[in-house]
Amino acid sequence: MSVNTIADVEFGVELPSISPDTSLANVKRFVVAAGWDSPRFTDHDAAREQGLPGALVPGIMSQGFLSAMIHHWAPAAEVKLVDTVFRAPCIVDEQYNINGVVTDVDEDTGEVEIDLTVTNEAGENRVFGTAKVLIPLG
Amino acid sequence: MTDVNAPLDVESLREQFLNVVFDEYKLTLEAQALADYAIACGETAAKFTNPEDPDFQAPPTIASSFQQRKRYPDGFPTFKGLGMDAGKAVAPDKPMRPGVEITARTHMHDIYTKSGRSGRMVFFVNRMEFTDADNILLGSADTSIVIREKPQT
Numbered sequence: 001m002s003v004n005t006i007a008d009v010e011f012g013v014e015l016p017s018i019s020p021d022t023s024l025a026n027v028k029r030f031v032v033a034a035g036w037d038s039p040r041f042t043d044h045d046a047a048r049e050q051g052l053p054g055a056l057v058p059g060i061m062s063q064g065f066l067s068a069m070i071h072h073w074a075p076a077a078e079v080k081l082v083d084t085v086f087r088a089p090c091i092v093d094e095q096y097n098i099n100g101v102v103t104d105v106d107e108d109t110g111e112v113e114i115d116l117t118v119t120n121e122a123g124e125n126r127v128f129g130t131a132k133v134l135i136p137l138g
Numbered sequence: 139m140t141d142v143n144a145p146l147d148v149e150s151l152r153e154q155f156l157n158v159v160f161d162e163y164k165l166t167l168e169a170q171a172l173a174d175y176a177i178a179c180g181e182t183a184a185k186f187t188n189p190e191d192p193d194f195q196a197p198p199t200i201a202s203s204f205q206q207r208k209r210y211p212d213g214f215p216t217f218k219g220l221g222m223d224a225g226k227a228v229a230p231d232k233p234m235r236p237g238v239e240i241t242a243r244t245h246m247h248d249i250y251t252k253s254g255r256s257g258r259m260v261f262f263v264n265r266m267e268f269t270d271a272d273n274i275l276l277g278s279a280d281t282s283i284v285i286r287e288k289p290q291t
Binding site: 063065 | 171174175177178179180181182183197198199202203205210223224225226227228229231232241280
């Protein structure tokens with residue numbers, strides 16, 4: 001269900017999860033746009049030569065996935081904070097899920113807090129954090 | 139000569155370095171790069187993906203991508219290792235739009251420790267704040283760096 005006003009938000013509800021595009025081509029598009037273009041993000045072999053398990057999805061791209069997931073759930077949401085901890089790397093071309101759970105709702109101000117995670121196929125958290133968003137009062 | 143293995147005097151560092159701007163520069167965002175950033179992240183709203191949209195603006199987390207020109211203030215002590223990225227927080231306040239000159243100023247916002255049986259970890263939080271030409275705050279982005287000290291024997 002798409003959320004349009006604060007009355008649509010339920011405490012404890014899980015936001016619809018999304019599976020982001022972590023392909024090499026999409027990560028390349030992102031890092032060029034961000035000014036972060038580096039082989040560690042766009043070349044598996046070069047990343048392995050640096051001791052990494054493969055090309056990395058930048059942590060700031062994971063933040064972008066989390067914000068997009070919030071907007072898919074509530075298109076009019078105004079993101080006021082995304083606070084993330086990068087617990088373990090996300091690897092390009094691997095599959096991840098972007099997840100969120102509503103942990104607080106202020107019906108007077110429209111502020112909603114959301115716990116966020118990025119999980120891999122094994123269900124392990126790679127990134128976690130919180131978001132604060134404003135949802136229209138109606 | 140500084141002993142890079144000596145424990146950091148956190149209280150002294152806080153008194154000396156907190157809330158002092160040590161890095162400042164100006165930047166201007168480019169519309170197509172903002173749209174590509176948003177599309178790559180999976181945003182679908184036209185205000186993020188279409189530069190022709192009348193409300194076109196940067197995606198909310200864009201400020202996390204702005205990099206400091208200086209990592210630490212002048213005179214900040216050196217320590218062993220480069221430190222690891224412990225997280226990022228971005229707090230948009232007003233939309234950032236292409237073609238607008240933005241000033242980015244960075245200060246050390248917090249220094250704190252966590253201790254355990256394996257030693258002490260010291261966290262440094264650098265906060266970059268963004269203002270427009272009228273000095274209106276557009277948002278901020280925090281970068282946390284952690285170093286792990288070796289237990290003193």
